[in-house]
Amino acid sequence: MTAWVLHVDMDQFLAAVEILRHPELAGKPVVVGGRGDPTERAVVSTASYEAREFGIRSGMPLKTAVRKCPDAVFLPVDFPVYEAASARVMETLRAHPGAVVELLGWDEAFVGIDTDDPEVTARAIQAAVLEATQLHCSVGIGDTKVRAKVATDFGKPRGTYRLTEDNWMEVMGDRPTKALWGVGPRIAERLASLGIRTVRDLAGAPDEPLIEEFGPNTGPHIGRLGRGAGSATVDDTPWVARAHGRETTYQHNLQSPEEIAAAIRVLADQVVEDIRAEGRACMRVHLKVRFAPFFTASRIRKLDEPTYDPAVIADTALALLAKLDDDRPIRLLGVRAEMVPPEGGYDPPRSHGRRGSP
DNA sequence: TCTGGGGTCCTAGGACCC
DNA sequence: TCTGGGGTCCTAGGACCC
Structure with missing residues (x-):
C-alpha cells in the first residue's frame, strides 16, 4: 500500500447545482453570479461548460458575459444551497474507508488515502459523490499535494489524472510557470524577469536568485513548486477562521x-x-x-x-x-x-x- | 462594459526597548 | 559625536486562491 494524495474538485459546481434543481437548464449556457442581473456591477462565479464555449469565464464581469452570450441564463448566487450541497459532498468523502479529508474550499478537497490503485479509489469516490449528490467531480492523483492539485485540471471533466515525480517534468516542463498552483500573474512576471519562463526553467533554478527576488521563505517555496515538491500530508484538523x-x-x-x-x-x-x-x-x-x-x-x-x-x-x-x-x-x-x-x-x-x- | 466577495500568508520597514 | 545588534510590535502593501 502506498500513501496517495487525491484532489477532488467538483465540475462547474454552482452551475451544476442550479441545473439539478432546474433540469430544463441542462445543456444550456448557464451563468451564476451576483444577483443574476447582467446589467449590474458583479462578476461570474461559475459558468457552465456550454457558457464557457462562448468565452465566458469565472471572474468576468456579468456585463461582458452577456455580450458574449446574450442568450445565456443568468442566475443569482444562492449561498445556502451551495453550502448544503458542499456539505453532502464532504460527508461522502469522509465516509470513504481510510480517507483523511482536508477542505480547500466549497467545491474541492484533498483526500489522503493508502491504496495500491489510486485510480480505482478515485473512480469509487466519483461514483459515491455522484450517487449521494447527483454531481460530477474530477480527481487529481499525486504523490504530493501540489502534484495532485495540478493533476485535476488534466482530468476535467469527470475524469482522473495522475501526476508524480515520474511524469511531472514530462507533462509540466514546457508549460508556463503560471500553470502552477500558487504562481499568479505577478510572480510569473517577476520570474520571467529572471529568465524563468517554464516550469522546467523554475525546477532547475538555484535558490539564490529566487531568494533575492522573493525573500528567504517565498523564494525557495516557489522553486519547490516548479519541482512539484512539497507536503504530501493531508490534515483533517478543522479550519479555524482568522x-x-x-x-x-x-x-x-x-x-x-x-x-x-x-x-x-x-x-x-x-x-x-x-x-x-x-x-x-x-x-x-x-x-x-x-x-x-x-x-x-x-x-x-x-x-x-x-x-x-x-x-x-x-x-x-x-x-x-x-x-x-x-x-x-x-x-x-x-x-x-x-x-x-x-x-x-x-x-x-x-x-x-x-x-x-x- | 470596467474588473465580486470570501479568505490566507509573506515581506519590508519603522518604532521602540534593552 | 557617533552609533552596535537583537528582539518585538505594528502598519503598509503585495500576492495568491476559490
Whole structure:
C-alpha cells in the first residue's frame, strides 16, 4: 500500500447545482453570479461548460458575459444551497474507508488515502459523490499535494489524472510557470524577469536568485513548486477562521460623507454578526476601499481592547478612511475584523495558500 | 462594459526597548 | 559625536486562491 494524495474538485459546481434543481437548464449556457442581473456591477462565479464555449469565464464581469452570450441564463448566487450541497459532498468523502479529508474550499478537497490503485479509489469516490449528490467531480492523483492539485485540471471533466515525480517534468516542463498552483500573474512576471519562463526553467533554478527576488521563505517555496515538491500530508484538523469581513461594490459610487459613513456602519454590523457567531472578539480592524475609477487601498489598526461593538469597529474604519485623505468617489468598501486567536493559538498553523516551509 | 466577495500568508520597514 | 545588534510590535502593501 502506498500513501496517495487525491484532489477532488467538483465540475462547474454552482452551475451544476442550479441545473439539478432546474433540469430544463441542462445543456444550456448557464451563468451564476451576483444577483443574476447582467446589467449590474458583479462578476461570474461559475459558468457552465456550454457558457464557457462562448468565452465566458469565472471572474468576468456579468456585463461582458452577456455580450458574449446574450442568450445565456443568468442566475443569482444562492449561498445556502451551495453550502448544503458542499456539505453532502464532504460527508461522502469522509465516509470513504481510510480517507483523511482536508477542505480547500466549497467545491474541492484533498483526500489522503493508502491504496495500491489510486485510480480505482478515485473512480469509487466519483461514483459515491455522484450517487449521494447527483454531481460530477474530477480527481487529481499525486504523490504530493501540489502534484495532485495540478493533476485535476488534466482530468476535467469527470475524469482522473495522475501526476508524480515520474511524469511531472514530462507533462509540466514546457508549460508556463503560471500553470502552477500558487504562481499568479505577478510572480510569473517577476520570474520571467529572471529568465524563468517554464516550469522546467523554475525546477532547475538555484535558490539564490529566487531568494533575492522573493525573500528567504517565498523564494525557495516557489522553486519547490516548479519541482512539484512539497507536503504530501493531508490534515483533517478543522479550519479555524482568522478573520471575517464584508465588502460591497456599490451599484453607484458613494460620494457624500453621510452615505459613506452609513455604508461603513452597515458593513460593521454584518461583520459583528459573523464574529459573534464565532465567539471571538475583533482585535484589529481592516479597511479596504476602492476609489473610482479603480484605485484600491487598505489600512489596518489594532484596537486597544478587543471588542464586539459595531460602533467601535465602524469608527475605527472611518478613522482609517479619513487618514487616506482621498475624496474621490468610492465604488467599494470593505470592513474586516481580525479576531482574537482561540485559546492556545491556531493549531496547527496552516492555511490553503500556505507559503514557505515546511 | 470596467474588473465580486470570501479568505490566507509573506515581506519590508519603522518604532521602540534593552 | 557617533552609533552596535537583537528582539518585538505594528502598519503598509503585495500576492495568491476559490
